[in-house]
Amino acid sequence: MKSKVKENLLDIIFCGGGCIIYSVAIAVFAEDNGIAHGGVTGIAMLINYLLPAIPTGVASFLLNVPLFIVAFMKIGGKFIFRSFFVSAFLSFSIDAFSFLPSYTGDRMVSAIFCGVLSGTALSLILMRNLTSGGTDILAKLIRLKNSHFSMGRLILISDFFVIVLAGIVYRNFESVMFSLIMLFVTSYIIDKILFGLTDSRTLMIITSSWQRISLAIMSEIGRGVSIINISGAYSGEQKKMLMCAVRKNEVNKIARLIPSFDKNAFTVILPSTEIIGRGFERNE
Incomplete structure (x- = not known):
């Protein structure tokens, strides 16, 4: 009531x-x-x-x-x-x-x-x-x-x-x-x-050096990373994809970091309307 x-x-x-x-x-x-x-x-x-x-x-x-x-x-x-x-x-x-x-x-x-x-x-x-x-x-x-x-x-x-x-x-x-x-x-x-009042981004990184890149993001940027199993539609090759939510001003830091581990990494950067969780808007 x-x-x-x-x-x-x-x-x-x-x-x-x-x-x-x-x-x-x-x-x-x-x-x-x-x-x-x-x-x-x-x-x-x-x-x-x-x-x-x-x-x-x-x-x-x-x-x-x-x-x-x-x-x-x-x-x-x-x-x-x-x-x-x-x-x-x-x-x-x-x-x-x-x-x-x-x-x-x-x-x-x-x-x-x-x-x-x-x-x-x-x-x-x-x-x-x-x-x-x-x-x-x-x-x-x-x-x-x-x-x-x-x-x-x-x-x-x-x-x-x-x-x-x-x-x-x-x-x-x-x-x-x-x-x-x-x-x-x-x-x-x-x-x-x-x-959301802050600009956030979601990064999806397909790389063979997923262990080293994920560790670098966590230690140097301070952001969590999720590891997703994927496979290529044409080749059928099993791969790992890293997913990471970051602030807009952290994107360039990660973009510069990735090539030092894997120059052939494939990275997609997506705008995120709002991210709710530790380290972001509502729970900070």
Whole structure:
């Protein structure tokens, strides 16, 4: 029971905070600078621009309602129900914070700060496995019959469409440019918050000198090494592959170390979104 209360409280804190931060981003950096958000919020901003009597939050809510009704009928579940309340509170917050003074300086600064705040806000909501509605829900509905479509790609396409539409409505190409910059910064911040703030790499090394190289990595770099048995598809030859997770600044040290033991070693360096464990982010 206590655990459930705690989870509900965290939902309220994270999602409520996210909605407020997102609303501040729109009020201070977006609306009066011609910077359009993607998705339903962006369309709502355009409606408000063309019809000032309709507040952005109200327009956003009205656009989201039919999406949630269809989603509840097709998908159902706790996720849709709870996300609807997040969307409703976000719509309320957008109008509630519209009184804040707008930043009227450099539009590039507006785009960057709007992206940072929007990315942070959406990350807080996504951390609770919820959504603010809009294109997230639309993408889920499309994937019901087209499961091969990527969620990220569907959202990106819809956001890009709205931003191009904003450029037409605002009659300003710069609005498209700054909106795309804002979208890029938002995406970057979400990735960094949700998937790790540090850059890590995974090395896969196929070598005949696996014993000496693994010992050198452990002693000189201080990283653990896993040894994996592999075989060549063409030759059928049995080999050893070393797998090692390191920080980005340690890659060059290992890359210089390997040839001193085996000049014919085959090394693959892969970006790692996040590594959890001893010596890395969460457990350091």
